[in-house]
Amino acid sequence: MIENVIFDMNGVITDDEHLHELATQKVFETIGLTITPEIYRQYCLGRTDASAFCDMIKDFQLKNIEVASIISEKSIVYQQLVADNLKVYPGVIMLIERLYQKYPLAITTSSTFEEVKTVLNELYLENRFKTVVSANDVQRGKPDPEPYVLTAEKLGVLPENCLVIEDSENGIRSAIAAGMKCIAITNTENRDKLTLAHYIIEDYSEITNELLESL
Structure with a gap:
């Protein structure tokens, strides 16, 4: 029985993956690496910046680069971009408000806590989620199950009673493994x-009470 609903953020609530990509491009451009759409998808989609950036630094043999510094710079650029360009997917706010009436909600995201805070403040959703697990909270990001296991622990519930809404293959693997x-x-x-x-759905209106009860 579903007792809690957990949302991924980027690609599920916020239509902002292009802003993460642009922020990543801008930061890596300053150290001499051009991030193509193919590189971004391969390394970054559905993963924490820490995991993605470590792999890129290693694979592209970038020297004397501090991962923490790159993450911080990228987060600052993202927050600047999102302040004027934040978009959400059609129907997702209505879904959050509807589910909030019945279920404790959480967010489990590969974004940093500061990025999550910026988004929730922009959308006036700070009080809709009982807990947030961000990239700052885990050692191993998606597709590892750690983010969702930690979310269940923070909610005080069994993983099998949680429903996750995801948009990426890495996110799905993380939720299923948890x-x-x-x-x-x-x-x-x-x-x-x-x-x-x-x-699998194409529109949030497909998440009906009947569907939730059947899972």
Whole structure:
């Protein structure tokens, strides 16, 4: 039985993956690496900046680069971009408000805490989520199960009683490995990348009470 609903943020609530990509491009451009859309998708989509940037620094043999410094710079650029360009997916705010009436809600995201705080403040959603697990809280980001396992611990619930809403293959793998149910939405990935989820939707109106009760 579903007792809690956990939202990923980027690609699920916020239509801002392009802003993360642009911020990443801007920061790495200053150290001599051009981040193409292919590189961003391969290394960054659905992962923490710490994991993605460490892998890029190693694979592209970037010297004398402090990962923490790059993460901080990217976060600052992202927050500047999102202040004027934040978009949300159609129907997701209505879904959050509807689910909030029945379920404790949480956010589990690969974004930093400061990025999450900026977004929730912009959307006036600070009090809708019982807990937030960000990249700052984990050693191993998605697709490792740690982020969702920690979310269940912070909520004080069993993973099998949690439903996750995700948009990326890495996010789905994390939720499933944690023992949770997962609905995937085709906001950022093709359907064939989301087949590990328990259910795939194209619009938030498809998340009905009947669907939740059937999972």
